[in-house]
Amino acid sequence: MVTVETQVQSNLSVKLAFRNLGKTFFVQGEPKLALQNISAEIRTGEFVSIVGASGCGKSTLIRIAAGLEQASEGGVYVENKLVTLPGQDRGMVFQQFSLFPWLTVKENVMFGLQDQYPDKVRREEKALVWVERVGLGEFVDYYPNQLSGGMQQRVAIARALAPGPKVLLMDEPFAALDAQTRSRMQRHLLEIWRELNITVVFITHDLEEAVLLADKIFVLAPKPGRLVATLPIDIPRTKDDLERDKYGPKFERVFKDLSALLADSVPLDQ
Template identity: 50%
Template sequence: MSVAHPPEVAARFGRIRQRPVVLEVEQLGKSFVSPGGETVRVFDGVDLSIRRREFITVVGPSGCGKSTFIRMVAGLETATSGRILLDGEAVVGPGADRGMVFQAYTLFPWLSVKRNVMFGLLQAGRSEASASSEACVWLEMVGLKGFENHHPAQLSGGMKQRVAIARALANKPRILLMDEPFGALDAQTRAEMQDYLLQIYRNVDATILFITHDLDEAVYLADRVVVMGRKPGRVIETVDVPLLRPRDPQMAFTDDFLATKRHIEHLIHPPEPAGTEKRKAPITRMTVVGDEVY
């Protein structure tokens, strides 16, 4: 969205654009063959550059390939065409330079909170004492000091995701990938987790790529919102968020926030042309005729 920003907002974007590019996506495409033999294009020709310590959110209609895209950046799926570069090196598989947080709670249920965070550090060759010390630092960072010896079953959903974030960040990745991490949480916990994440983001040297369906969440968290379309998925527009940091929940009621959200809504769901009949779901009537709801 090309708009004239206030001087302080324009200065913030100027500082961001002076940072080095961390992630470069070039003409990325993904397709597969359906059981019927038809080639299905998930998305095609995706280009995106993300700079150091940017917070990028990705939104779009269901089926546009958002989750597939972030899994490809994580190295969990391969591209059909194009390439992904992290610090100039091609992404060819998973690596410690990328941390991943999924929507589902992916903690090891048989391990304590601290042992979950220690897991990646131990796999990387850190000593028991070093991994233990590092895990405690990250658990304090995410507000879970005192819960080190609890197990996942003893935690709330929001606490589980904080452990997952600590585990992902413990290896000091260049980029933190988050695939709708708060989608399963209730509204109140989700809002709390958004603010926890912003506090963590201010205090760690990590770039964040965040997938969400929630436009309020996308605007509130991001420096830029990448809007994808469907059939096949593609980047429609990258929208600058004209809000200063640190963010405050009251910003959701400002004109800049609401205008940005409306613009993104129109990109994802453009208004129907005048005279177009509204599409209706094929629903069988199961009530008494004449018994209407008004």
Template identity: 45%
Template sequence: MLSAVKNDYLTQESKIEIEIQNLSKIYKTKNGSFQALENVSLYVKNEEFVSILGPSGCGKSTILRILAGLEEHTSGSVKVSGEEVRGPSRKRGMVFQSYTLFPWLTVRENIEFGLKLKGMKEKERREISDRYLELVGLEKFANSYSKELSGGMKQRVAIARALANQPEVLLMDEPFGALDAQTKQSMQKLLLDIWKKEKTTIVFITHDIDEALFLSQRIYVMEARPGRIVEEIDADLQLFKDGELVDVERFMKMKKHIISLLHH
């Protein structure tokens, strides 16, 4: 059965880290009102990797921006760690599709940027940046600038910078969408390794079905006009081992089902 049953998850030990209830978002423009989201409800457990999958324009990035506190919602409830989201917070790290690095800072200085804002001493900042440089495999590029890095390397810095602030939740908005296929696959494997080590709760936005099935424990599939969730799918089915697809038949069955949902 492809649909996950929420009650099965609630009986497990992990607490609910993110809870969205009946979320709606209406944009008012000079041409009238536009409903981007309608009655969206979802949850994410502590340390869980959940993807929100849907076509362009379905509002999946809007959900992430609301979770990040970068946009206000029109109605409904959005809670992280039991608290209503009322604005940006260091408890929620964000990684965008664009790299958003400061070009005048080195790789290390980018990673330490948030730590410096918090008033952390240089020695402690250095220890933390050393750890995350090693985690993303950029120890040799600590003193390089963004113009000297490839796209994949820039996104590694962005991930390291977000994690250095030790957020409770990492929000990722199609972070590998601009990368070539080979680099994208490498970054997906790296992200899974980081998630297993850091045990950070991750909400990942994508329109790539293969990517969602490879990375996620659960997937929320959305449709557009207005944006709403059509199905919740349990993707934690041991489809992959060491980054390689091992159950082709089951993978294709799930992919075919998701395609039918998106077409619907």
């Protein structure tokens, strides 16, 4: 258990940091700069959104953080340790539904628990707790393709969180969902975030979603992908201190600022 004091202390510490991060792809032998000199810090328990026009490298950035791709320069540090490979200290939720279709909901969540709980019964118990936490208790034995997109992404969140990561990386997790499901999922995610006090890095191209959810927004510009602004969101969260009122005047102002920032970041010939 984490005591209140240590929580307060760790809240001030940097959990994840991008340091002088650059990424060069080689397209048919030609080097192509995808990300340039990105430096930013995310504190423990913070909810950070990364927004940017398509092709600005936001997915690449989070994939490097997950260890699925390597930075060409600099790197991503989690608790001051350089990320080189995927690991259980970082959970990832993908945009594409990526539950293993051959495993049931429960078995999917159990997948990441094999090292921590070699005993299958214990592993099952742990997985059940997570499935119930995302509200799918009655669907434990369903296969993913029997579930709706929203339910699948809930399971994906449970699966990513079960091994107890320090950071939850989310790559446009709700982009493929319909508007109603998306807003339910956003609220659900905030509840989990508040409950676990986990650090979240959330990629989206939906500005409203970013302003609704995040404590801080990183704005990326394309060609090459670079960090052009860090925007703290100071709108108080309403509704049990979670979501923000998206009809309030403050929300509109921030949303306009952000839109302007993003519009400036894209060259006119785009």
